[in-house]
Amino acid sequence: MSRLFALTKRELSAYFFAPVPWVLTFFFLLLTWYFFQWEMSQAYVQVTYAPVFMALDFILMFLVPLLTMNSVAEERSRNTLETLLTAPVHDWQVILSKWLGTFSFYVTMLVPTLVYWAILAYLGYDIHKPDAGPILTAYLGALFLGGLYIAIGIFASSLTENALMSAFLAFFILITMLSIGVLPFMRESAPSWMRDTAEYLSQNLHFAEFLKGRIDAYDVTYFVTLTAFFLFLAVRSLESRKWR
Amino acid sequence: MPAIEVENLTKRYGARIAVDQISFSIEDGEIVGFLGPNGAGKTTTLRMLSCFQPATSGTARVAGYDVFSQSIGVREATGYLPESTPLYSEMRVFKYLWYRATLKGVPRRNRRGYIESAMARCDIGDVRERIIGHLSKGYRQRVGLADALVHRPSVLILDEPTSGLDPNQVRDVRDLIKEIAGETTVLFSTHTIPWVEQVCERVIIINQGRIVLDGTLSGMRKQIEPWARVEFRTSMDARPAMDAVRSVAPIFFVENLTVGDRTTLRYLTEKRNLEATRAQVQTVLASAGGAVENVNVVDAVVEDLFTKLTRGSEQIVGARR
Ligand SMILES: Nc1ncnc2c1ncn2[C@@H]1O[C@H](COP(=O)(O)OP(=O)(O)OP(=O)(O)O)[C@@H](O)[C@H]1O
Ligand SMILES: [Mg+2]
Numbered sequence: 165m166s167r168l169f170a171l172t173k174r175e176l177s178a179y180f181f182a183p184v185p186w187v188l189t190f191f192f193l194l195l196t197w198y199f200f201q202w203e204m205s206q207a208y209v210q211v212t213y214a215p216v217f218m219a220l221d222f223i224l225m226f227l228v229p230l231l232t233m234n235s236v237a238e239e240r241s242r243n244t245l246e247t248l249l250t251a252p253v254h255d256w257q258v259i260l261s262k263w264l265g266t267f268s269f270y271v272t273m274l275v276p277t278l279v280y281w282a283i284l285a286y287l288g289y290d291i292h293k294p295d296a297g298p299i300l301t302a303y304l305g306a307l308f309l310g311g312l313y314i315a316i317g318i319f320a321s322s323l324t325e326n327a328l329m330s331a332f333l334a335f336f337i338l339i340t341m342l343s344i345g346v347l348p349f350m351r352e353s354a355p356s357w358m359r360d361t362a363e364y365l366s367q368n369l370h371f372a373e374f375l376k377g378r379i380d381a382y383d384v385t386y387f388v389t390l391t392a393f394f395l396f397l398a399v400r401s402l403e404s405r406k407w408r
Numbered sequence: 409m410p411a412i413e414v415e416n417l418t419k420r421y422g423a424r425i426a427v428d429q430i431s432f433s434i435e436d437g438e439i440v441g442f443l444g445p446n447g448a449g450k451t452t453t454l455r456m457l458s459c460f461q462p463a464t465s466g467t468a469r470v471a472g473y474d475v476f477s478q479s480i481g482v483r484e485a486t487g488y489l490p491e492s493t494p495l496y497s498e499m500r501v502f503k504y505l506w507y508r509a510t511l512k513g514v515p516r517r518n519r520r521g522y523i524e525s526a527m528a529r530c531d532i533g534d535v536r537e538r539i540i541g542h543l544s545k546g547y548r549q550r551v552g553l554a555d556a557l558v559h560r561p562s563v564l565i566l567d568e569p570t571s572g573l574d575p576n577q578v579r580d581v582r583d584l585i586k587e588i589a590g591e592t593t594v595l596f597s598t599h600t601i602p603w604v605e606q607v608c609e610r611v612i613i614i615n616q617g618r619i620v621l622d623g624t625l626s627g628m629r630k631q632i633e634p635w636a637r638v639e640f641r642t643s644m645d646a647r648p649a650m651d652a653v654r655s656v657a658p659i660f661f662v663e664n665l666t667v668g669d670r671t672t673l674r675y676l677t678e679k680r681n682l683e684a685t686r687a688q689v690q691t692v693l694a695s696a697g698g699a700v701e702n703v704n705v706v707d708a709v710v711e712d713l714f715t716k717l718t719r720g721s722e723q724i725v726g727a728r729r
Contacts, residue, residue: 166516170510170511174499178498181498182498218711250460250486252483253483394608
């Protein structure tokens with residue numbers, strides 16, 4: 165336990181002391197702010213800030229690969245993988261700590277967006293109170309979504325020692341998953357089992373449920389399973405050094 | 409029970425065999441120098457012993473644990489310094505060692521004490537708050553060593569611990585290894601015999617993936633007693649002169665020692681045929697249009713045995729020193 169904690173702490177501090185994650189945080193907040201103020205400028209009354217979240221699966225598709233690209237690839241390229249993996253730690257601890265560290269940083273990226281809630285409350289006075297339910301489930305969905313993206317990013321990073329290559333790979337996986345859910349031919353002409361599978365595998369429909377204020381075991385299972393699956397692949401890819 | 413026990417250990421990279429069925433055994437508390445030229449298979453062997461890479465076939469046990477099936481046990485008992493001394497360059501020295509000690513399972517109450525004594529041993533106390541990436545190569549090497557030592561392992565595996573160090577620091581590492589002798593088993597790789605001679609008795613020499621010698625320095629000294637080094641000058645160019653000398657059968661190898669414009673060569677041969685060999689050398693050089701001058705005969709040194717064993721048939725040597 166103390167090992168997993170030490171690994172995670174180092175991971176997180178690597179994010180805190182590098183410039184790139186903060187640049188990404190800046191862009192993240194800029195983009196969410198853009199969607200938030202766009203919504204505020206509409207004529208109707210707002211009780212949530214759903215557009216911010218609706219754009220999230222798209223925004224994170226660019227941001228998360230850039231956040232995770234170094235996680236394993238850099239250890240490989242500067243050989244620290246050799247000291248890391250010859251310490252008495254399990255491969256799964258290494259991968260899990262990378263996920264936990266990145267996820268914690270992602271949470272710190274999300275925290276400032278709570279300001280939008282405060283703004284909403286302030287603008288609505290006592291008449292239009294923000295609807296806490298859908299906002300909270302949206303945040304929960306954002307955590308699941310980010311967790312999945314990070315697992316995919318770490319998996320991609322574990323495959324190569326080239327950080328940009330790993331970012332591109334993660335982006336490719338994410339955009340593939342996103343598109344199978346929205347491609348029209350998948351919706352109409354394809355056989356129903358294929359359509360169902362595509363819709364199940366794609367993240368956006370599951371995520372959309374959270375934005376509607378619903379927490380369904382079906383969607384939670386989707387995120388948890390797929391996140392675990394990609395982390396499992398990352399562990400295997402770390403182990404694969406043994407067969408080369 | 410031996411601290412390290414290797415049996416028919418083999419590593420292939422595709423069709424290339426990097427380590428070819430090596431076997432050796434190292435007793436508790438022994439210090440062993442692992443020697444070989446570039447590409448001999450030293451790093452590959454040490455990586456298998458430290459559980460970074462598995463063997464293609466064969467077995468190895470370290471501190472009583474099997475490197476494949478009980479790798480966590482091996483890793484707890486072993487301190488390993490990889491060849492390139494990889495470190496997190498953005499971390500500070502003390503923080504880094506704290507992190508490493510935690511990973512290696514040093515209990516919290518002992519951690520500070522263990523780190524302090526590792527830092528004292530490696531003489532890095534004065535850089536404890538410095539960022540690793542800002543340190544000189546020598547200091548980084550010593551931080552790597554401190555990391556290898558920090559959990560007080562019973563076996564130390566060091567891959568070229570003195571690379572990149574200045575002569576004073578090389579001496580410090582030598583003293584450090586001698587200091588931990590007895591309590592710890594040490595297997596270290598290096599290219600230089602003279603350094604090994606100052607540190608330990610036992611030597612394993614590997615060449616092209618195979619062990620060509622496993623013995624003691626005194627045994628090696630015995631082996632070189634009947635050999636002699638013959639050094640001479642000639643007006644010829646180095647390359648044709650070397651080719652000529654090489655054609656003389658009883659010569660083990662020729663080295664080019666030329667500094668400046670006067671060709672100086674040295675060859676190794678047996679003392680018992682010394683006169684005949686020298687005459688032959690004179691003849692082949694004469695027929696190539698050169699003369700042998702300033703001949704100087706001395707006893708062979710241990711390094712000559714290393715050169716003889718690892719050079720094989722290639723005998724390609726450039727100017728040295
Ligand atoms: N990952 C790899 N893939 C393919 N071949 C490799 C790999 N690692 C090492 N080799 C080959 O295995 C052989 C042994 O290499 P190794 O690094 O063990 O030598 P070494 O004795 O440590 O050399 P040096 O003194 O230069 O450090 C070399 O021929 C090398 O090219
Ligand atoms: Mg090496």
